[in-house]
Amino acid sequence: MPRPSPEAPSPEPRVTLLDGLIKYAVPLLGVVGAVLFGTLRLAYVFFYQPLRATPEEVGYGYLEVLSSQLAGTVELVLLLTTVLMATALGATALRHTAGGRWRAALAAPSRAALTRLARRCALAALIVVLALLPVLAWLFGTEARHGSAVRNIYLLRFVRIPVLAVQASPATVTWTAPSRPGLPEMSGCLLYLGQSGGITVFYDVADQESIRVPSVQIMVNLPYAEAVPATCVPADR
Numbered sequence: 001m002p003r004p005s006p007e008a009p010s011p012e013p014r015v016t017l018l019d020g021l022i023k024y025a026v027p028l029l030g031v032v033g034a035v036l037f038g039t040l041r042l043a044y045v046f047f048y049q050p051l052r053a054t055p056e057e058v059g060y061g062y063l064e065v066l067s068s069q070l071a072g073t074v075e076l077v078l079l080l081t082t083v084l085m086a087t088a089l090g091a092t093a094l095r096h097t098a099g100g101r102w103r104a105a106l107a108a109p110s111r112a113a114l115t116r117l118a119r120r121c122a123l124a125a126l127i128v129v130l131a132l133l134p135v136l137a138w139l140f141g142t143e144a145r146h147g148s149a150v151r152n153i154y155l156l157r158f159v160r161i162p163v164l165a166v167q168a169s170p171a172t173v174t175w176t177a178p179s180r181p182g183l184p185e186m187s188g189c190l191l192y193l194g195q196s197g198g199i200t201v202f203y204d205v206a207d208q209e210s211i212r213v214p215s216v217q218i219m220v221n222l223p224y225a226e227a228v229p230a231t232c233v234p235a236d237r
Contacts, residue, residue, distance in 0.1 A: 037062060039130045040069050047137035047166045050145040051193060051203040052210035058194025058201050068165040073129060076163060080125035085117055137164055144168035144191060147205040147228040168193055170225040171202065173218050184211050189232030192222055205232045 044055035044065060055065070089109070109117070136153055144150045153164040171192035189206040195215050202211045205228050 036070070036073070036130075037066060039133065040065050040073070043133040043137040043164055044166065045137075046134045047141040047144075047150075047164065048193065050138075050141040051168060051191070052208075053193050053201050053203065057196055057199070057212070059196040060194070072163060072165070073133075076129050077122065077125045080128060081118070081122045084121035084125060088117060088121065133164060137166070140164075140166070141168075145203070145205070145208070147189075147191075147233045149191075149226050168203065169222045170228050172221045172223065173202070173213075174221070175217060176219055177217050184213065186211070186213075186218075187232075189228050191228065192220060206234070208234075 041055060041060075044060050048055055048058065055061075060068075092109075140150050140153050149170055150166060150168045153166060168191040171190045172188065173186040173190060175186075186202075187204055187206060189204055190202040190211070191205060193201045193203055193210075195201065198215050199212050200215045200218060200220065202213075203209075204211055
């Protein structure tokens, strides 16, 4: 009696590129987006905290933070990655030259070596940028609290790459309604911080307090000044 032949093994399910993206790339992007937003929001908090305001009060929610800051952060990471790669390649060439290995110093690195170096430099650049942003935000927020104008934070004054899209601009305010019971007096020592939900937020340098007023009741003028008048800054600063 013939023996039954064993069943053929079922073929392995084919994994497509789309399946791989859904399984790995989408969750990874979600984690990276959450970490990036958390770090960027922390930087915004550090800038506006000395000015007694929050990012949400001046119009920086989740979408605003990512849309206004993501491009600048990517540019900064790419720039720092390029600098780190050039430094590493230059250091390797100098080490070969010092050892008398001229051929190795002049030889171009392999594609695999360049790929590994680019990954390491990109990771290092991302960590440095994310750690540096809150520190820069705190420093510029403290400078604004002392009356200086801040219109975006740039990498360098001559390299106009926006590092953080924040503002604290000297402002003059005019009331649109003659009667304003219960509303604060608006001095000439104000920094305009932003607005959200129909409320405009200022910081009074002289009183060291934040002020919130209905946007429909005021007209705001933002002269291009580097700081509020010197008389606004307390003498002990």
